[in-house]
Amino acid sequence: MQHSKLLYEKGILHNKKMLTQSQYSNFKFVARLDQIKTFTAGIKALLFAEHGAFMINEDGFTCTVEQGKCIQASLFMMPACFSEFYVDGVVHFNVNMNVLNECLSIFAGIDCTMKMLYKGPEAPLILVLEPQDECEISTECSIKTTAQEEPMEYSLDDNSSSLNVIFIRGPDLSNIFQEFDKSTEELEITISPRRPHFKIDTLGVMQSESSIEVAKSSDMILMFNCRETTKARYKSSLVRMTQKALSVASKVAIKTDLSGLMEMHFMLQDDSQAEVYIQFFITPLAEMD
Template identity: 60%
Template sequence: MQHSKVLYEKGIIKNRKMLTQSQYEDYQMACHLKHIKTFYSSIKAICFSDFGTLEANEDGILISVEQGKSIQATLFISAAFFAEFRIDGSPSFSVKINVLAECLSLFGLSDCSVRILYKGEGSPLLLLLEPHDDDQVSTECSIKTTNMEELMEYDLDANSSSLNTIFMRGPDLSNIFHELDKAADEFELTISPLKPHFRITTLGVMQAETSVEVAKSSDMVILFNCRETTVARYKSQQIKLTNKAMQVASKVAIKTDASGLLELHFMMNADDQKEMYVRYFITPLLETEDN
């Protein structure tokens, strides 16, 4: 496969069944996931740009992807999610995100475990995949890394009087967006302490509008915290980039303030109920862009 190669025969990995302590010491990052399904789904959810940046520390791993200066997605995998997690320092690098996803899918729908290894600057990212239904088969991939690309910094002020937060059930929000006009050019999000509380409006060709309203008392809503009414519009293609994450999320957090910056958290549960999440920042349309 392009961008990957077998490593065992070349002696890079000394034991395809077990890494010894001495081998671990050769790596800045050595992690083991027993099941890759949720990890793979999360990686696929952020495959909308060529490169992703990976940062690791004792708390876990962050993988971030950007498109221009208008949308940023970050996958966070807690250290607790891993069966084994060893980090030396704070390794960081950029990697082709689609190649990473392709390597993780080599065994198709078969449940696999994966070891993720990285020696340090200039070294490739190594993946060791082993399907659970066949202990005679394994695949080892090497993915080229480059120096970490600088990321945009986005943040919502937690002390802002206009900060609004909604937690919703993932399948319910996914169904709402599925029902909305797929040909829409823009999405408008309104969050208000007054009815309708939460409204999603699409604006399409010839200024045609459709909308869905969700009351804060709805069974879809887990938490509703709104101080001031906020209204902002976003390009539909940017909202649609969250679809894959939304479709597999158990819960979704929606945050915004008077600036219009939209922060979305998609929580995903593995079979053992441990969570990983993908966070998106989406910048609003300026008034000049609406006209």
């Protein structure tokens, strides 16, 4: 096949047909996806930042992006998502997200198989893409990598008495967000054991306000675990950055505590039925009126 021939000629592969077990020693990371639809959707959800930090270990694949100290997003895929997955220890590197997205879009939305290969520090990330219905056509992309800059570390204390967790259907939350006026500057999110259980208030440029309330008994709520009332405000521009992830999510987990830090997990449907999700951390506004 064409891509195997090219890699063979460049000395990356020593077998035109496939990567042999003995050749794994030449690579730090090798993986294969039988379809890239879910992976591509996950990468597109992270395009608000220029560079992505890749981290791969035996637990899976993670790509993290962030904007200042306000918002961070990560795509996580378990090894079971891949038809082939090999990593030597822990691998770290950065890539340009727009370049990666352009490579994934070469076949204009046609689903492809994809192989990723990485030899180590200063080596490029190699993508080999092959349309599923065109066995004689493939393309090879070589993406420059740079040394990883450590992302910020965010976390919520699972043992905190104020930790609140709700699961909501993705399409329903998407509909709620679409109802907000685009001029909205801030969102105030309240989670409470008492009515209103889940409430979102908006504040726009003319101080115009609106609110949406969802009872914990609503069909759109899949799980509601609230220990005490939490309330925090966020820039609506940051929350809108989750829209691409939300548009492909089957369900969403929202976690927060008295600190106001909001963690959101967007669960994606994958043909392998393995765990794929996009995680966002959004920091609250420092003060509330």
